Amino acid sequence: MNCDQVQTRLSEYLEKSLEREVLEAVESHLSSCPRCQAEAEFLAESVRSVADLPSVEPPLGFSQRVMTRVREEAERPHLWQRLFLPTSVKIPIHAAALLLVGGFAVVLYQANKPPEMQLTESLRVEQGAALRQALNAEKKEKDIESSTSTAAPLALSEPKAKFADEIAGGLKRPEESVREDRPLPGDRRRQERAAKKYMATPAHPSRALSVRPADYEFVLAPGKTLGATRVVREKLDGLVKRVQGEYVQTKEEVKKKKRGLVLEPQIVWLTLSKDRFEQFKTELASLGRVESVSRLSSLEDRPADKARAQLRIKITILPPKE
Amino acid sequence: MSRRPVDRGGCERVVLGLVFLHYKSNVYEEEPFRARHCLMDHEGRSDWEFVRRVQAGETDAFETLVRRHEKAMVNLLYRWLGDYDEAAEVAQEVFLSAYRSIRRFRGDASFSTWLYRIAVNHGKNRRKSMLASHQRMMPLENTDPVGNPAQDPVETAEKAEIHDLVQQGMRDLKADDALLILLHDLQDVSYEEIAHILNIPIGTVKSRLHRARQALRPKLAPYFASKRGQK
Numbered sequence: 001m002n003c004d005q006v007q008t009r010l011s012e013y014l015e016k017s018l019e020r021e022v023l024e025a026v027e028s029h030l031s032s033c034p035r036c037q038a039e040a041e042f043l044a045e046s047v048r049s050v051a052d053l054p055s056v057e058p059p060l061g062f063s064q065r066v067m068t069r070v071r072e073e074a075e076r077p078h079l080w081q082r083l084f085l086p087t088s089v090k091i092p093i094h095a096a097a098l099l100l101v102g103g104f105a106v107v108l109y110q111a112n113k114p115p116e117m118q119l120t121e122s123l124r125v126e127q128g129a130a131l132r133q134a135l136n137a138e139k140k141e142k143d144i145e146s147s148t149s150t151a152a153p154l155a156l157s158e159p160k161a162k163f164a165d166e167i168a169g170g171l172k173r174p175e176e177s178v179r180e181d182r183p184l185p186g187d188r189r190r191q192e193r194a195a196k197k198y199m200a201t202p203a204h205p206s207r208a209l210s211v212r213p214a215d216y217e218f219v220l221a222p223g224k225t226l227g228a229t230r231v232v233r234e235k236l237d238g239l240v241k242r243v244q245g246e247y248v249q250t251k252e253e254v255k256k257k258k259r260g261l262v263l264e265p266q267i268v269w270l271t272l273s274k275d276r277f278e279q280f281k282t283e284l285a286s287l288g289r290v291e292s293v294s295r296l297s298s299l300e301d302r303p304a305d306k307a308r309a310q311l312r313i314k315i316t317i318l319p320p321k322e
Numbered sequence: 323m324s325r326r327p328v329d330r331g332g333c334e335r336v337v338l339g340l341v342f343l344h345y346k347s348n349v350y351e352e353e354p355f356r357a358r359h360c361l362m363d364h365e366g367r368s369d370w371e372f373v374r375r376v377q378a379g380e381t382d383a384f385e386t387l388v389r390r391h392e393k394a395m396v397n398l399l400y401r402w403l404g405d406y407d408e409a410a411e412v413a414q415e416v417f418l419s420a421y422r423s424i425r426r427f428r429g430d431a432s433f434s435t436w437l438y439r440i441a442v443n444h445g446k447n448r449r450k451s452m453l454a455s456h457q458r459m460m461p462l463e464n465t466d467p468v469g470n471p472a473q474d475p476v477e478t479a480e481k482a483e484i485h486d487l488v489q490q491g492m493r494d495l496k497a498d499d500a501l502l503i504l505l506h507d508l509q510d511v512s513y514e515e516i517a518h519i520l521n522i523p524i525g526t527v528k529s530r531l532h533r534a535r536q537a538l539r540p541k542l543a544p545y546f547a548s549k550r551g552q553k
Contacts, residue, residue: 011532043535046542049484050507058396059410063388066417073421074381 001025006036010043214269214314216277216295221318222288229266229320235287236268236315243280245272245313266317271310284315291318369433376424384424388417391437394509398438399445401504403452404493412448416441431518438511438519442501449497484545491541499534506531 006029012018013026030037077085084090222232240247248269272280284290369390375383395416399409419440420427427436492500498520505511505519513531517524 008532011535012528042539042543042546045546046535046538047507049488049542050503050538051510052481053401053485053488053508055393055397056400056406058392058413062392062396062410062414063385066388066392066414067382067385069414069418070384070421071381073418 001029003029003033003036006030006033007039010036010040013040014044014047213312215311216293217314217316218284218293219291219316219318220284220288221291223320225320228288229317232288232317233266236284236317239280239283239287240270240272242283243272243276245270245276245280248312265319268315268317270313270315272313274309274311277311280313370429373424373427373429373433376421377427384417384421387420387433391434392417394434395437395441398504398509399441401489401492401508402445402497402500403449404489405452408448408452412444413441416444419444432515435515435518438505438515442519445501446497480549484542487542487545488538491538494541495534495537498530499537502527502531502534503538 006026009018009022009026013023016023018026030040084094220232222228239245248271369387372383372386376387392413395413396409399412399416400406403409403412416437420437423440427433492504495503501520502516505516506513511519513524513527516527520527522530
């Protein structure tokens with residue numbers, strides 16, 4: 001055994017826990033190596049000095065203090081007891097709190113509903129209203145046919161007035177516009193005026209979008225590169241100018257455009273004169289691949305739309321595919 | 323030949339329970355670990371008996387356990403933390419914590435091992451926060467028992483010096499190294515029990531203890547060298 005091997009075994013040697021053979025080897029080395037012997041003595045002394053540390057007594061009344069706290073602990077009700085006892089008081093409190101939190105969550109959800117859902121809802125409401133109106137109109141026509149009443153002109157203009165009224169009501173909650181009955185004859189003119197004004201210049205684009213969907217929707221797939229999207233966007237700007245269309249954009253969309261965020265689909269809303277639509281459609285097809293065209297609101301079915309000269313168009317420019 | 327206690331799983335417990343019913347005395351003889359390490363009072367009542375009574379709701383039975391182990395806990399923590407008041411406070415927390423979780427104690431190890439384990443956890447946190455706050459961890463002069471007045475004053479002074487040096491060494495060592503030295507050399511806890519307390523293999527306990535002792539060596543070297551020089 002060399003010095004290193006012996007020194008790693010010194011602790012066990014001092015505790016006499018070495019096996020006989022190893023013990024003999026260590027002892028024979030120590031008898032011939034003064035350095036290792038000194039090391040062994042030194043280690044023994046330091047172990048002894050730790051063992052010789054005088055023991056201290058716990059502070060007076062230590063166990064009594066511990067037991068006081070232990071007894072307090074033992075007498076204290078458990079967590080579940082603290083939470084649910086007395087049940088006659090705490091259960092109703094918990095139930096009320098739960099209801100309050102639930103209600104608050106529902107209110108928050110309603111308040112922060114994504115705009116897409118609002119759009120769908122308003123669309124549904126409008127469709128429902130249009131259907132009801134069509135039925136009304138049919139009924140009125142039958143009435144006219146069956147009688148030669150003086151109220152015939154009023155009945156003929158009824159659907160149009162009603163739809164104008166509905167659009168005017170679009171600024172209110174959608175449910176209200178559905179629930180609203182026939183307007184009083186005196187109010188009709190004012191409401192028509194309000195509706196026309198609203199259609200011509202929406203008070204705020206985002207609110208306008210949530211009230212009325214696009215008349216036409218295009219999806220454009222420009223190409224595979226980032227540059228293609230930018231070029232298409234520029235060409236579209238030119239086209240819109242040529243056909244005297246007008247962008248309807250929220251502030252966020254304008255900002256996005258400036259930042260050139262082209263990796264996500266870009267949605268562009270614009271209004272366009274009805275007679276320019278065919279030209280616009282043809283030229284749009286030359287800009288890039290038009291993947292789909294859909295008509296959301298029915299022009300023919302709604303008398304108010306027939307009268308409207310401006311079309312609302314939504315164009316989705318897809319990002320470049322990898 | 324003592325058998326190393328093992329952490330028995332659920333299945334093993336059932337099997338052992340059945341064996342216990344048939345060969346009650348034999349199995350009892352094969353459980354020397356708990357029997358050997360449990361302190362007994364003059365009536366031969368073990369820690370385990372008191373633990374069972376506390377578990378059954380007899381809070382006062384816990385006092386016996388506190389009295390049996392308070393000195394060991396306070397001493398270990400005092401030497402490890404280097405501050406008597408802190409040690410007493412932590413020891414109190416250790417017992418309180420043991421009481422809170424005594425229902426989970428199943429007797430797989432001895433009560434003292436279990437208590438040491440709690441003390442190690444509490445002490446480690448306190449030592450860390452004390453070192454972080456740069457608090458001086460020096461033994462209080464008046465806390466260490468004064469040597470026998472009949473003894474030689476020179477010898478008494480020498481002892482005080484080496485005690486201070488050891489205490490200083492404990493402060494400077496790593497927390498685990500100091501703990502190993504204190505458990506084994508001061509508290510005379512076996513390798514087997516230390517392995518249980520620290521949840522490491524016995525071989526590791528031995529090698530780490532040797533390393534810790536060697537780390538303490540240079541702290542005490544000047545004292546022993548000067549003592550030899552005097553001789």
